[in-house]
Structures are given as structure tokens and as C-alpha cells.
Amino acid sequence: MFRQLLIAAFLMLLVIRQTSAAEECEVCVKVMEDIRATMSKEDSRKKPEIEKAMGAYCGREDLSAREKKICYYIDPIKRDVAQPYSLGMPSLKVCQRITKQNPEICTVKFPVKTEKMEQKDLSKLRVKQLKQILSQRGVECTGCVEKDEFVKKVQETEHLATDEF
Template sequence: MRTVNLIVTLAALLGAVSPVVGKAKTPDPAECEVCIKVLETIDDTIPKDEKTSKTSIEEAIGKYCASSELGQKEKKMCYYMDPIKRNIAHPFSLKMPKDRVCKRLKKDNEDICNVKYAVKVAKDSSAKDVSKLRVKALKAILNDRGVDCNGCLEKADYVKQVMDTAHMDL
């Protein structure tokens, strides 16, 4: 009798836990986007015959990061990547996909995947499209445009302000 109760309890416990374990978190499409773009750009600068050489990969990272034509996000990524060139070069030389390299680097430094590009709004987008964005993204758009939204309390206020300043987007 005890074994039957134990089996029933165990089955109930597994039934309650399995739906929680079965759900996978949907990946964020913008996760590690700057890291992936930087690594792909560095990969394009390395000659084919030197793509497996760790020293040539480290030199390419240094050369890329020394460039004066980098944007703010790329400079920030170089700030994180410069001290760990060796850790980047090893999986890079094994031809590991760039997204996997970035996720591996994320284990050592969370900030690598937290650098993201600003959300862009198309000029022909309607208020309905803009209203689908989160308030955090709307605030970021207004901040990039250099606009303060004084008196904005609700999401509709931010959407209206974004639509009113659409001409300011570069």
C-alpha cells in the first residue's frame, strides 16, 4: 500500500513539474546583435587562409577597434572585447557561429549582450504600428531625437510625441 501511495505521489509531482520544464524561453531577436555584427565585420576583414590563426584574429580585433569610423555601440563593444581577445579568438578560430561565440562570452561578461542598437521607426509607419512598441522603446526613440516628453503619463502620450517628432528622425 505504501509503494502505491509513493508511486501516485511521484506521478502527481512529475505531472505538476513537467509543464514548467517543457516551456522554452523564446529568444530575443535583438540579443547580442551588436556583438554579432562586430564579429561578422571582423570576420570579413580576415583573409580566408588566416581565419584559423588566433594571432591574426586578435590582430584583426585590435585593428577594427582602433578604427576611428566606429559608432558609439561598436566602440562600447570594443571596450568589452579588447581585454578578452584571446577568449574570442579561440572559438572564432574553430569557426563557431558568431551568435554562439557571443553567448559564450556572455557567460563571462553579461554586458556584451546588453549592448543593443536603438529602435528605429519607419517614416511611413502609422500610430498603430508605433503603439505596438513598449514605453521603454518609445522613451528611447524620443531620447535619441533629443526630445523631452513633459507631461507624458500614458503610452498614448508617448506615441503621439513620437509621431509628432517623426520628421526629426535621421
Template structure:
């Protein structure tokens, strides 16, 4: 009986740890939604047609960074579906998570990991997925890399390729 209660406590603890979301989840989507909301007068934020036109105007901006353009690419066809919860005052976080249910690509778009001024010991704190993302942003493939240390070495070797977020 005691073992069962310990097991159930462990399961509850594990599920609560997994319930905490990654702070980088939907980060680009949340920035785009916040920028759109900030660009609109308060009364217009309740009117769906004005929200849709604000989304269109924001996405038509040529100076948007590549990742924000990518979010616009996903959101533009569904702006009517986005305008509904937006008009109800839903937060950017919840709005993006709701959109992500139908379009899983939305929360997959992330800003690049900042690598300038990183010490080698800081690179060891990154996950392999983040190290792979850094290399992908630099256009480098790490063939034969298996261990985390190999990815770290490749990131350090390609430091000179670190550039802007534009493709």
C-alpha cells in the same frame, strides 16, 4: 487525464514560442564579429594570435559608431576568450551568445530603432521598451508617462531631435 494532456501541450507550446530568439538579440556584437571576420584572410581566421590582433585593430578604428565602440569596450579585455571559439569557425550569432553568458551586457547593446519616415500607426506597433529607447537616444525623458500612447505622443513631439547614432 485529458485536462493534463491539454495543459502539458500548452506548456510545450509556450516554451517553444519563448525559445525563438529576438532578431535584435546581440545585433551589434554580431556585426562587430562579422566585420572582424570579413577583414581577415581565410587562413588567419584559424590562428588565435592573429584573431586577437584583428580584434584590437578593428576596435582601434576611430570611426566606429558609438555602439560598436561599446562592444569593443566589453570584448577587448576578453579577446583571448573570444579568439578560441572564433578560431573554430563559430558563427557570429553563437559566438556572441556564448560571450553573453559571462558578460550579459554584450547582447544588451542594440542599434537605435529607425524612426525616420514612420507613420503614427507604425509607432503603435513598437513596444514600450523600444519607444523608451528612442526617447533615450534623443536625450528626452518622458516624466509621468505610463500608457503606451503617452510614449508615442512624446516620440512624435521630439521628432525634430532625431539625429545620428553618435553620442
């Protein structure tokens, strides 16, 4: 009985750790998944084809600023990215591996979605998330102590919300 409980707890810890790692490199994982989706099964095993697919993906005009930033980071190390990619390594593992060469890759994150949020929706967020929203907008809430003050400041700076850095 104790052994089964211990195994279940270990598996839960493993799942929680894996999801937090995916959130850590969320933009990189999305870019890698999008590149993989554009390729055929045979081409995903060939390094030159992977490099071409990366170039084609990064050359698109409809990429967000964060995706362009990841492309900027992986452009000089395309061959290092193509190697594990050609072996069928999952996108998260590829991102973790290339983070060893360029630690900034996993620091690029998607913004917290706030558009058209009501007062009650913002009040459900944690203070840390509210501070993160404000920092993404380039605003500092000096003198804010209570959660309600942060919510009010986020609503006041709604016009500053963009996808740019």
C-alpha cells in the same frame, strides 16, 4: 500524424528561440561578422591573426558608438574571444560565450530606427518600443497613458535622436 505535428512545433520553437537570441546580442554579432569578413579563411584559424584583426577593426574611425562600446568590452578578453573564433564557432555562439565573462556585451543594442517616420509609421509601433525610443533620447513621458500620447512625444523629441548614448 501527431508525431509529425510535434516535431514541426519543436522545430518552429527552435527557430523562434534562435532568432530572439540573435536579436539579444545584435551589436556583438554584427561586430564579430564584420571582423570575420575582413579575414581570409586561413587567418580565421590562427589566434594571433584574429587578435590583430580585432585590433584593426576596433581601431577604425568609422565605427558607431555602439560598435566602439563592444570593442571596449572585448579588448581585455581578446584571447578568450579568439579561442572559439579560431574553431569556426558562429558569431552568435561566440557572443553568448563571452557574455558569461562580461554580461554587459549583450546589453548593447542598436536604436529603433525612427528617422523620417510618419505619424502612421509610429502608430504601428508598440508602446514598449515607443518607450524605448524615448528612453534612448533621455526623455520621460510622465502622464502618458495612451499610445497616441507616446507617439506625439516621440515626434516632439525627434531633434534629440542621435547615434550617441
